[in-house]
Amino acid sequence: MNVLVLGGTGSIGLAIIQQLLLIKPHANIHATFFHHQPQYQHSHLHWHQCDITLENHIKALAKQLPRLDVVINAVGMLHTTEHQPEKSIQQFDTNFFQANIQTNTLPSLLIAKHFMAALKTSSRSYFVTISAKVGSIEDNRLGGWISYRSSKAALNMAIKTISIEWRTKLPHCCVIAFHPGTTASPLSKPFQRNVAPHKLFTPSYTAQCLLNLLATLTPQDTGKFLSYDGNALPW
Template identity: 45%
Template sequence: MLAEINHANALVVGASQGIGLGFVRALLQKDNFQRIFATYRNQSSAVELLTLQEQHRDRLECLQVDITDESQIIAGIKQIQESVKQIHLAIYCVGVLHEGNLNPEKSLRQIKSENLIYSFQVNSIGAVLLAKHLMPLFKKSDRSIFASISAKVGSIGDNRLGGWYGYRASKAALNMFLKTTAIEYSRRCPKTIVVALHPGTTDTRLSQPFQKNVPPGKLFPVEHTVNLLSKVISNLEMKDSGEFFAWDGSKLPW
């Protein structure tokens, strides 16, 4: 859908590693993307991304943004607005499943309120704050896409195993935020498509502790996941706004 736009601009949020970094690499290979903005939280974990910026200074601009801090989101978007008038593609790739003392809960006994709050801040609240502050860059004549990496385990209808309380609930909240954003965007930013995307199990730091249980052929390299999701994104139509898609283009239940 974006291939026909000659001077497209993109924003990848959470681009220091994994799927986000993969999207930055893929977008740099597309000649029609003129400017690519990429956010990272910690400089120490963004070495590859910052190296790419050195190699592509004319097209890639990296911004240090902690998405749990709304003031930093505002400052980052203001910086983008100083360079471009429209974002044609925004992808929210930030997510947390385990970090420090945070691990997927197998039972109610393991639930800690501070971990739940953090999971919601990263996996869902950051995305809807981004949607809030990106509106001026989406209220334009060209079509645009706001996509967020979700997860099949966030589907309430598909939940048959239980467990993983914080991750499941925060991804379910993300899906609801996106569905509701799509409804408001249909009025305020009528040419913007809003979607949730399930990437499948991808070989990243997030999935590493759980990879031994993945069936053969179902652990995707990052580049493969990005290629699959890029195809889904390129096939989106306005009627798809507010939907939840898997990596193979199929719709997932809420």
């Protein structure tokens, strides 16, 4: 089994890798990092430095990995050192919006484009993107966080569209968007205060939820937006 985890130095990405190494000890895992040098090493784990917002980086990585069974994109951003997510449209900033789109939306499109051939070599493959429930248009009751919400809503549309195209081109592939629930990480840190302790998941719990879910999914489930508890979310 050949797996690629993009964002392997992130809290959720690393937990997915560690959980996979436990439950699939023979799996060959490739993972990407960007700013942070990976600290975690394992004989079945191969690190690649990659800025997944750049098409030439994704293309070069795809050339090195011609056969894959599972691709999981765990890259994302919610805030920067200069900007917190917006509470009002008055805080909207073009550069912050573009950074959200560039990190949260664009990479999954580039990954799908360049790893389609690798996923085609597998008799049962998975293309998973970590999205967020706040990207659901129907579920949006609170407002706020307009750049992040918009980038995840656009991501969701991209995933749904790819899943429809691949129903005929990659009939053995299951394409899903996954909502991890609020998970302790640098991304969620500034927003954990109002989260009930039992609703703040450890990255390893979130990774277990995802991998347990994947074990139950077949290509018939392609095109779903699924929560950590296995429930389907409205797009």
